[in-house]
Amino acid sequence: MLAEKTQIQRTLQEMSPQDVWGIGRRIAEKLKNSGVRSAWELACAAPKSIRKQFSVEIERTVRELNGVTCIEWESHRPKKQQINATRAFGHPVTDHQSLRQALCWHAERVAEKLRKQNCTVKTLTLFAHANPFAASGHYHKAVQHRFAIATADTRMLSEAAGNAADTLYKEGVLFHKCGVGAIEIQDEDVKQPDLFAQSEGNTKLMACMDAINRKYGSSTIGIAAKGDHQPWRMKRAYLSPQYTTNWRHLPQCQC
Structure with missing residues (x-):
């Protein structure tokens, strides 16, 4: 850590502007043409002048180099306002059952992502479409499902996805992709109840399922609606080895 001003100055003098976070190659070239050839010269530049020549972001960079905090660190990651799960199929899907399974899987x-950030969803959007780049056979359809009471129960989201498959499916279409999105998310701690509707969700059951998946691995336990044989899954033959998260991918040495 650089504490003394002389150390900071010496270090910045040895750095080019491009070595500073936020300064790209093109900006660095423009700075060089303006006579700024080191990070120290950038730090000595007039912030307002830099803003006029470049942008407010570069002005903030100049101020940061002089010890003025312009971008505050987030103490925690903000909750997502929308959550989506979507994948292209490994090969075109033509039957209703496969489309239904894929939607339930998403x-x-x-639901898992909602519970992870302690949220529930009021409205789901579900879609399926054919290959948009194909010469023919274009098809795209989306539907929305609104819950009476916001929920993060996997069973209820899966039921909505299964029902949506009946509307999204069309015979003869070569489905290329489908997905599910939570577009109206509510915080579980401030959820508004309904006087005339009763939630069918089971938070204890979902907590138990999440605990099992955390302990024994993702998808150890889940809903049957997504199927146990999924030929429509994305092709992952060229997936890079997961050395840090999968024991089976650790390099082996035979002596």
């Missing part, structure tokens, strides 16, 4: 992922 609904399960969305």
Whole structure:
């Protein structure tokens, strides 16, 4: 850590502007043409002048180099306002059952992400479409499902996805992709109840399922609606080895 001003100055004099976070190659070239050839010269530049020549972001960079905090660190990551789960199929899907399974699989992922940030969803959007780059056979359709009471229960999201499959499916279409999105998210701690509707969610059951998946691995336990044989899954033959998260991918040495 650089504490003394002389150390900071010496270090910045040895750095080019491009070595500073936020300064790209093109900006660095423009700075060089303006006579700024080191990070120290950038720090000595007039912030307002830099803003006029470049942008407010570069002005903030100049102020940061002089010890003025312009960008505050987030103490915690803000909750997402929308959560989506969508994947292209490994090969075109033509049957209703496969489309339904895929939608339920995505609904399960969305429910997990909602619970992870202690939120519920009021409105789901679900879609399916054919390959938009194909010469023919274009098809795209989306529907929305609104829950009476916001929920993060996997069973309820999966049920909505299964029902949506009946509307989204069209015979003869080569489905290329489908997905589920939570577009109206509410914080679980400030959820507004409904006087005339009763929630069918089971928070204890969902907590138990999440605990099992955390302990024994993702998808150890889940809903049957997504199927146990999923030929529509994305092709991952060229997926890079997961050395840090999968024991089976650790390099082996035979002596």
